[in-house]
Amino acid sequence: MDPQPPSSKSALRRSIPAAAFLILLGVVYADPLVTGRNFSGRDLLPYGMPMEKTIHDAWSRGRVPVWAEDLSGGRPVLPNPNTGTLYPVRPLLAQLPFPLAMRLFPIVHWGIAGVGMLLLLDALSASASAAWVGAATFVFSGVGISQVFYQPFGPAVAMHPWLLWALVRPASPPRKAVVLGLVWGILFLLGDVIAAGIGLLASGLWILLGAPLEERMRSGGVLAAGLALGALVAAPQIVATALLVPETQRAVTAIPLEEVLRFSLSPWRLWELAVPFPFGEVWTLEDHSVWARGSLAFFYQTIYCGAFALVALALVARSRDRVSRFCAALFGAGVGLAIAGTFVPAAWRARPSPIPLRYPEKFAVVVTLALAIAAGLAFDRLRRGEGARRWPLAVAAALAIAAVAASVFPARLAAIAVESLGAGEGADVRSEAAEQIAPALAEGSLLWVATFLAIGLVREPGAGPRLASLAILTAVPLAANRRIVRTEHPAALFGETAFARAVERRDPERAYRTIDEAMYRPPSRLQLEGNRASPWGTELTRRRWGYHVQALWNRGTVFNVDVDRGDFSRLDSLRQVSVFAATQADGAAFFASLSLRFGVRFKDQEALPGFSRFGGDAFMDWDENAAALPDIRLASRWRETSGAVEALRILPRLSADEVVLETGRSGAGEAPPGRVRVLERSPERLRLATSCPGAAWLFVLRGFWEHRTIRIDGAAVEGVPAQLAFTAVPLPAGDHAVEWREEIPGFSASRWGPVLFAILAVVLWTAGGHRMRVRPS
Secondary structure: OOOOOHHHOOHHHHHHHHHHHHHHHHHHOHHHHOOOOEEEOOOHHHHHHHHHHHHHHHHHOOOOOOEEOOOOOOEEOOOOOOOOOOOOHHHHHOOOOHHHHHHHHHHHHHHHHHHHHHHHHHHOOOOHHHHHHHHHHHHOOHHHHHHHHOOOOHHHHHOHHHHHHHHHOOOOHHHHHHHHHHHHHHHHHHOOHHHHHHHHHHHHHHHHHHOOHHHHHHHHHHHHHHHHHHHHHOHHHHHHHHHHHHHEHHHHOOOEHHHHOOOOOOHHHHHHHOOOOOOOOHHHOOHHHOOOEOOEOOOOOOOOOOHHHHHHHHHHHOOOOHHHHHHHHHHHHHHHHHHHHHHOOHHHOOOEOOOOOOOHHHHHHHHHHHHHHHHHHHHHHHHOOOOOOOHHHHHHHHHHHHHHHHHHOHHHHHHHHHHHHOOOOOHHHHHHHHHHHHHHHHHHHHHHHHHHHHHHHHOOOOHHHHHHHHHHHHHHHHHHHHHHOEEEOHHHHHOOOHHHHHHHHHOOOOOOEEEEHHHHOOOOHHHHHHHHHOOOOHHHHHHOOOOOHHHHHOOOEOOOOOOOOOOEHHHHHHHHHHHHHOOOOOOHHHHHHOOEEEEEEEOOOOOOOOOEEEEEOOOEEEEEOOOOOOOEEEOOEEEEEOOHHHHHHHHHHOOOOEEEEEOOOOEEEEOOOOEEEEEEEOOOEEEEEEEEOOOEEEEEOOOOOOOEEEEEOOEEEOOEEEOOOEEEEEEOOEEEEEEEEEOOOOHHHHOHHHHHHHHHHHHHHHHOOOOOOOOOO
């Protein structure tokens, strides 16, 4: 473990820390790996797992996941940048049972992140011990562990060390560009714009501050080449997303600044760099355990990276070398971007956001990345005798004194804390703060004491003290942040509820959809009690159908919450109509026309128009709308209009068996009853056999979307918008075979991007045959 020039290390010896780190992850997360339980909490059940299930199911069937049939009445999957459908890990994990794949998913990415940081610090000439400290700081930070809840963002965060490694590693510019292009391509496939922006920020700062002056132009060219090559790798994703985004709610209806900035990192939360949870037991998701609720928002439960990260930042900030300047600038940029939203005046927050990207707290990843690199560099500098020994003990003593004061004068200090944060006026808030502040400070003090001991061991000769130091510096962030992760039995997450089983019995063909009626009614007493009784949100989310959880059981909704703002703008307009229909006595026809046959609500709430109870329990009622029509049917009557505005005006006045069609002309029609047989039904494909006595329209409850192929008896036809948000196809009289295939937008051109990358990669790799010998200092 002695520091030495990386070029002198054998490949086997350099792989030992990576193997050890992966083993450590397996030990730390034996639950869920060994127990068979699954990660749970926050966004996982309402959004992450259902979306992953949709993708997993398609890949496991050998299909590309282009369409989600069970969400928002049907919408694209692959073009949605939040899904990362083409990210290679997803089709690989699709070969495993879904619960096992979900257990492995975050652990795999913690491993990827850790190995990436080991390689990055090795490329910066750090010792193996120092690289280990950096990896532990990054992965076991509050930000790192919190990625378990954010499956669209977490894998992208794991790629950031790899981006910097690909940029600073010793190689000829052509070969460096190839590797960099491959890493950028993976990041682009993951689709998260903020994650890509973080990668670009870190790379740009390295070139400006970390690279030698004579290398900056060359490094800039390598970065530009890597970005271009990465765009070729991810061309199918980039083109598909570019064709989807203009049709989504996020682009058409501007997001207000209030929503965009909802999760901005409060400057008060910078205290978390010294104390893991100073504002209460945030990891519990129970409001009464977070005394700062209301005044602070927590996208990440904490930004704590371990006390050594602050020691490292102080040590690095005093240095004038290039890498130290890079770390300091990266830390400052991360803090500035993460907290900037808190300074936006309240009067501006109702305005539309100029950029449809949400949650600046995501930039806390930049802070963690900078602190992890600094921790690795500082470890080696401490071993060389640099830095002060005593001040971390002074911090520990100060926190201990503060903890004692908070214990002796709990009410007074709690009142000061609550007033400073504006956390509320109630006595409950002050009493909760009085109970929670002292233990948090005491824990922080103990962690600083442990860090002080580790720093002392760093400078002792021999492998034993050094390994003990590594163990402590790994254990400190892990001990503080491991509690963020929670697990539950798979049946408690994936098992069908009693209501879902009842719906399955009544609709085995899956021709109808379900609505969460409670969304349309004021919160009731039972609903509030349910919120308090389900602090993790698991059971209440499963029993309500307002988010995406129903996709776990392959059941569909139309008006579920648009968590990622990825719904078509047409569907969002229809959602507004549904709010109006829910208040009207004649609104039953509207819901019936959209195949909304089943509903669920709390027992003390009123049913939606047309719905009546067929079952339930002491908590919730299960409703059925017997007049609902199937999601694939021949329209009995129709109205034709010139466009969406006219269709929106007509829609609320239609009977259940009528559809409004945007054909570009005005008129009306009807057809005698016909028949539709579903021969094949999957999210990607439909095969139907129809029989119509006269010319008619085939209505399909799938979002209107031009990027699909519809053939009738082998001849291509175009669909038109029906019921504003869905699709109808004209059928002549007679018997017909209908084939419907969802497509990857723009794939006929974008598929050549990866091919061109492969050709250029071979050319560049061959051209850069000699390896650079110069390593960054």
